[in-house]
Amino acid sequence: MGEYPRLEVDRAMKVQEVMMRAISGQLLWHEAAEILGVSCRTMRRWKGRYERHGYDGLFDRRRQRPSPKRVPMETVREVLRLYREEYADFNAAHFHEKLVEVHGIRLSYEWVKKALQAAGLMRQVRRRGVHRKKRARRPMKGMMLFCDGSPHEWLPLLPGQKQDLIAFIDDATSELYAAYLVDEESTETVMAGLREVVGRHGLFCSFYTDRGSHFFHTPKAGGAVDKTRPTQIGRALAQLGIEHIPSYSPQARGRMERQFGTWQGRLPQELRKAGITTMAEANEFIREVFIPWHNRHLTVPAREPGSAFVPAGGADLDEILSVQHERIIQNDNTVALGNLKLQIGPAPWRVSFAKSRVKVCQHLDGRISVRLGPRILGWYDAKGIPIQAEPRKKTGKKQVA
Numbered sequence: 001m002g003e004y005p006r007l008e009v010d011r012a013m014k015v016q017e018v019m020m021r022a023i024s025g026q027l028l029w030h031e032a033a034e035i036l037g038v039s040c041r042t043m044r045r046w047k048g049r050y051e052r053h054g055y056d057g058l059f060d061r062r063r064q065r066p067s068p069k070r071v072p073m074e075t076v077r078e079v080l081r082l083y084r085e086e087y088a089d090f091n092a093a094h095f096h097e098k099l100v101e102v103h104g105i106r107l108s109y110e111w112v113k114k115a116l117q118a119a120g121l122m123r124q125v126r127r128r129g130v131h132r133k134k135r136a137r138r139p140m141k142g143m144m145l146f147c148d149g150s151p152h153e154w155l156p157l158l159p160g161q162k163q164d165l166i167a168f169i170d171d172a173t174s175e176l177y178a179a180y181l182v183d184e185e186s187t188e189t190v191m192a193g194l195r196e197v198v199g200r201h202g203l204f205c206s207f208y209t210d211r212g213s214h215f216f217h218t219p220k221a222g223g224a225v226d227k228t229r230p231t232q233i234g235r236a237l238a239q240l241g242i243e244h245i246p247s248y249s250p251q252a253r254g255r256m257e258r259q260f261g262t263w264q265g266r267l268p269q270e271l272r273k274a275g276i277t278t279m280a281e282a283n284e285f286i287r288e289v290f291i292p293w294h295n296r297h298l299t300v301p302a303r304e305p306g307s308a309f310v311p312a313g314g315a316d317l318d319e320i321l322s323v324q325h326e327r328i329i330q331n332d333n334t335v336a337l338g339n340l341k342l343q344i345g346p347a348p349w350r351v352s353f354a355k356s357r358v359k360v361c362q363h364l365d366g367r368i369s370v371r372l373g374p375r376i377l378g379w380y381d382a383k384g385i386p387i388q389a390e391p392r393k394k395t396g397k398k399q400v401a
Contacts, residue, residue, distance in 0.1 A: 010073045012058040018118055019050055019058075027118060035114045037071055071107065079105060079112065080119050089156070089272070091265040092116060135255075137172050137300075142308030144171040144206045144245070147193065148253060149185035150260040155282060156272040163279065165267075166190065168197050169259060171208070172302040176294045177201060180283045187214040187232050191321045192364050194233075198240065198317060202309035206243040210253065216246055232323050239320045240312070262298070319371075322361040327370075329353045335360060335370055340384035342370060344377050353377065 015036060022032040033043035049057035082103065087095045092113040099105040099112065116122040138144045149164040166189055167179040177197045182189040197204075209215045215233055216225035225246045230238060237244045247253050267290060276282050327335045331354045335342040342360070344353050359371045367387070368380040379387050 014073060014076065015046060015058045016050070019047065021118055026124075027114075031114055032118075034110065035118050037111075071111065075105065075107075076115065079107070079115060080121065083116060083121055086273075087269070088121075090269050092122060094266050094269060137303070139172060139303040140306055140308050141170045141172045141175065141302050142201070142204045144208055145169065145177070145197070145204050146171060146208050146253070146256045147190060148210065148256045148260070149182075150264070152260075152264055152268070154181055154268050154271065155277065155279070156268045157275070157277045163282075164189075165260070165263065166193055167256075167259070167263075168193050169256065171255070174255075174259070174299045176291050176298075179286050179291055181279050181286070183279075185212070185214070187323060188364065190214060190233055191236065191323075194236070195317055195321045195364060198312055198321075202311050203240055203315075204242060205308050206245055207237055208245045208247060208253075211246050211248075215244070235324070236320050240315065259298075263294075318363055319361055319369075322363045322369075324362075325360045327358055327360050329356045329358055331355075337362075337368065337384070340368075340380075342368065342378065342380055342384050343386065344370060345386065347377070 018027065018032045018035050021027045022029050027035075029043055029047070030040050033040050036043070038046075046058065079099065082099070083090070083095060087098060090098065093109065095116075096107075096109045096112045099107065113122070117124050146169045147166070149166045151162050151164050153159070153161065154163045154165055155161065163181045163183065164185045165179060165181055166185055168177045169175065170177065177200070178193045180189075180193070211218050211225055214231060216227075216231060217229045218225050227234075227244075234244055267286070270290065271282055271285060274285060276285055325337065327337070329335055329344060333344045333353055335344065335358060337360050346352075353372065356372055358377065361369045361371065363369065366382040368382070368384070370377045370380075381387050
């Protein structure tokens with residue numbers, strides 16, 4: 001073997017490795033040819049020489065230079081090294097992007113995927129057959145928004161800890177309007193996203209969600225929702241004139257589930273590479289980097305131009321998108337809210353409010369207000385201590401930061 005140049009020995013070893021995978025059935029022959037950068041005809045010729053002469057038959061008897069179509073062994077080694085050492089948790093498409101954008105290695109996506117599979121670094125996944133027709137998208141953006149949460153280990157540098165990624169996405173275009181990590185999906189965390197979307201884009205037509213208890217009351221497990229008993233989110237949507245549509249099967253949310261699958265194969269890896277270990281840092285990355293990337297690469301044009309979003313007008317979003325409770329003011333002019341006792345101060349137009357029925361609003365920024373019809377009787381901090389109504393904190397961004 002010493003009579004052959006080192007480059008020829010490396011080439012023959014690589015050809016033998018790929019050929020053995022094809023012989024064992026791990027690769028199709030045309031896939032082996034693609035990995036080696038040769039035609040199927042050349043691959044058949046090499047196979048014949050290997051069957052007749054063994055390993056020695058893989059050497060170029062004319063000592064010609066390798067085909068310019070074949071990827072140099074140095075590049076192959078570097079690609080495999082990068083994947084093993086830096087990108088082992090990336091999928092093929094994500095890794096291919098990094099090769100081009102970060103390392104300047106320009107190879108076809110198919111070559112990269114097949115090379116990783118041939119080296120045993122990535123398993124080959126058979127595509128599922130199409131078993132049902134996809135639901136047609138709404139024709140115009142703003143006609144329907146999906147909202148869903150996905151529990152997952154989104155922060156790989158905090159192993160064993162799961163977070164919920166809540167996302168708001170347009171059915172017509174797959175545009176991502178808001179996404180953020182929280183400890184757990186809840187009424188307040190969903191309202192924070194609604195506040196952000198409505199405040200930035202306006203009111204949309206309909207809202208499609210699962211039947212979680214913060215979205216709907218469902219008297220019988222797996223049964224129909226009770227729309228006569230709205231949840232806090234249902235009440236807020238009704239006040240805003242947004243139709244609330246429940247999903248009755250996981251397949252009905254297939255488009256959203258596929259998006260989460262894509263993000264699970266990309267976002268944790270990006271957060272790991274960025275060295276992010278806190279939810280606040282992660283949400284800043286999602287806002288500044290990930291949402292713009294998604295909207296550049298994973299959206300589709302709407303079938304019809306224009307937008308179904310309309311301005312919120314004079315709607316008090318801070319009041320509507322709050323958790324509201326009805327209470328009766330006690331004889332000592334106090335209101336009970338959980339373990340808190342909110343003291344109502346005197347007003348120029350009324351000394352006592354005892355026995356009055358009031359609405360207590362827990363706002364997204366942590367403040368509490370007590371309201372009697374159109375009048376606000378008092379503002380309180382999260383501990384129930386009276387505060388001035390101003391300055392008012394902005395909601396939405398603080399909740400998802």
